[in-house]
Structure formats: structure tokens, C-alpha cells
Amino acid sequence: MRAVPADLTAALAALATRRPLLVASDYDGVLSPLVGDPSAALPSPGIAEVLARLAAREGVVVALVSGRGVADLQAVSGFTGPYRWVGSHGAEFDGPLTGALAARRDALAQRLAPLVATVPGARLEVKPASVAVHVRQVADRPAAAALLEQVCGQADPSLTMKPGKEVLELAVTDADKGSALRRLRDELGVAAALYLGDDLTDEDAFRALPPGDVTVKVGEGETAARYRVTDPAAVVAVLDTLAGALA
Numbered sequence: 481m482r483a484v485p486a487d488l489t490a491a492l493a494a495l496a497t498r499r500p501l502l503v504a505s506d507y508d509g510v511l512s513p514l515v516g517d518p519s520a521a522l523p524s525p526g527i528a529e530v531l532a533r534l535a536a537r538e539g540v541v542v543a544l545v546s547g548r549g550v551a552d553l554q555a556v557s558g559f560t561g562p563y564r565w566v567g568s569h570g571a572e573f574d575g576p577l578t579g580a581l582a583a584r585r586d587a588l589a590q591r592l593a594p595l596v597a598t599v600p601g602a603r604l605e606v607k608p609a610s611v612a613v614h615v616r617q618v619a620d621r622p623a624a625a626a627l628l629e630q631v632c633g634q635a636d637p638s639l640t641m642k643p644g645k646e647v648l649e650l651a652v653t654d655a656d657k658g659s660a661l662r663r664l665r666d667e668l669g670v671a672a673a674l675y676l677g678d679d680l681t682d683e684d685a686f687r688a689l690p691p692g693d694v695t696v697k698v699g700e701g702e703t704a705a706r707y708r709v710t711d712p713a714a715v716v717a718v719l720d721t722l723a724g725a726l727a
Contacts, residue, residue, distance in 0.1 A: 482717040488707045489721055491694050495672050496725035499539035502665060502673035503722070504685075505715075506657075507546045507553055509678035510698050513712050514645065516617045518548075518605070521556055524712045528559060530719045535561050537726045541668055545570070545657050547642070547649060547681055549608040569642060569681055570660025571609035571653045584652045585611060588639070592631060592650075599627045609653050616646035644679045657681055658688030665689075674722065676715055677705070 484492070495501065505511055511531075512521040535542040543564035546553045550567035566573055589604065589611045596604045601618035604611065613631050615624035628648045635641060635650055642649040642656075657677070665673055675685050678698040686695040686704040697705035698715060709718060 481720065482709075482714045484714075484717050484721045485707070485709070488694075488696070488709070488718065491707065492674075492718070492722045493725045495674060495694050496722060498672040500668055500670045501540045501726075502543060502668060502670040503534050503540060503719075504543040504545050504661060504664070504673060504675045506677040506679065506682050507544055507548065507557060509645070510676050510712060510715055511544075511557070514616075518614075519556060523557055523559070524716055526716045526720070527712075528557075530716060530723055531559065531563070532561055533723045534719065534726070535563060537723075540726065541670070543664060545660060545664075545675075545685065547607070547610075547612075547644070547679075552607070564664060566657075566660045566664065568607055568609035568653075568655070569649075569651065569657055570655035570663075571651065573655075573660055573663065581609070581652050585609065588636075588650060588652070591634075595630065595634075596627070599623050602627055607649075609655070610642070610649050610651035612647050612649040614647045642681050644681060649681075656684040658684035658686075661685050662688050676718070 508521055511527045512523050515521050531542055534540055545566045547569050548567055550565045550572045553567055589606045592611060593604055596602045596613055599618055603614040618624035631648055640651040640654045642651055673689055673693045676696045677685055683704055689695055695705040697703040697708045
């Protein structure tokens with residue numbers, strides 16, 4: 481198992497003394513390696529077991545906070561347990577979207593589908609609160625960049641654009657992971673929280689949490705997170721270290 485940086489190990493040890501404790505994480509690129517086909521994004525080895533250990537500790541709540549819809553996240557991860565599920569960047573917190581927002585999402589998908597179809601390898605994904613254009617599997621990189629730029633230029637200004645790694649997501653709500661985490665934090669009355677994320681949309685969460693919380697960026701790139709690890713394999717070590725401190 482990977483070694484956890486000494487400063488992060490110390491922060492996790494301090495976090496373990498506080499209750500109630502929220503342990504929250506993005507899924508893709510954090511609990512699962514990034515893959516070209518989102519439906520094939522299986523959890524990293526050992527992740528399901530360490531999440532179950534954490535959730536079994538008294539005063540600890542484990543939350544999955546994802547851009548995926550909740551149903552999709554539950555299906556692809558296979559996780560079962562007393563977890564809190566926050567999907568669609570926080571739009572799915574208390575249930576699915578209303579009919580009017582769903583209709584707007586569907587109309588957006590219909591408008592973008594012909595555009596995406598012109599670029600081999602590009603894929604359109606319809607989520608509960610958004611439509612995402614994926615270009616990870618586009619071999620022609622200039623065409624991939626041009627497609628995302630074209631989608632961005634044609635987007636209704638009232639939509640919320642959420643750029644990510646090889647994807648541009650257009651949301652019909654202004655929910656973000658930061659507001660969702662603050663809401664979850666307040667609802668649970670937690671004393672402290674840990675959040676792990678890898679993408680641009682996770683920066684909202686990193687910025688939203690107070691200084692006493694522990695925020696961890698997975699991978700490269702500028703970040704507001706206080707700590708960093710290299711990849712999803714290192715995340716297993718981070719969560720295992722926390723589970724050990726809690727025990």
C-alpha cells in the first residue's frame with residue numbers, strides 16, 4: 481500500500497479525534513481510476529472495504545459526492561452501506577429534478593446530439609440534472625477541443641457550465657459540490673470533514689470547507705486543497721490511514 485505523506489498523516493490523526501466526522505469523496509478519478517467508458521469505472525481494489533470500515537465507526541458518516549446521477553453512481557460503484565448519496569453536483573440531494581427542469585435537460589440533449597455526432601469518438605451523456613459532452617476517446621485532439629469550444633459558444637447563458645477533464649457539462653441548475661457539502665455539513669452538525677476530489681468541479685468543495693477540515697486533491701493541477709496525493713491507489717492508503725486512526 482502507498483505511503484501517505486507525513487503532513488497528511490498528522491492531519492488525519494487530528495481529524496480522527498473529532499465527532500461527528502464527515503468523510504466525503506468524489507468517485508471518478510478518486511475512488512475509481514478514470515477510464516474512457518464511464519460505465520466501466522470500477523472501484524479501486526480495497527476501496528469498498530475501507531469505506532465500509534469507516535462507515536461502521538460510531539459518529540462517522542461517509543458520503544459520495546459526484547457529478548454522476550445517484551442511480552448511475554450506485555450502479556457503477558456497486559457500493560452498499562449506510563452512505564449519503566449526493567449526485568449531479570449537488571442537484572440530487574433530496575430527490576430527482578422536477579418535470580420542468582428535466583424537460584429542459586432533454587431539449588438541450590436533443591439540440592447537442594447532432595453536433596456531437598459529427599466528431600468520431602465524442603459522446604453525449606444525459607444526466608439527471610445536466611448534459612455532458614465527453615471527448616476522452618476522440619483521437620483527433622484539435623477536433624475534440626473545437627467541439628467543446630463550439631458547445632460552450634452555443635450554450636444558453638442561463639445554463640451552468642462545468643468543465644472537467646475531457647468533458648464539458650451543461651447543468652440546468654446552479655448546484656455545485658461546495659454548496660452540497662456545506663448543506664450536508666450543516667444537516668449532520670459535523671465537527672470536521674474530509675473531502676477528496678480530482679476535478680475542476682471539486683474545487684468548489686475545497687473552497688467551501690472551513691480551515692479545520694482536510695481537503696485532498698488527487699492528481700496534478702492547481703488546487704485550493706490543502707493536501708495532495710498522486711492517484712486513486714493513493715486514496716486507498718489515505719482512507720486506510722484514517723480508518724486506522726479512528727480505531
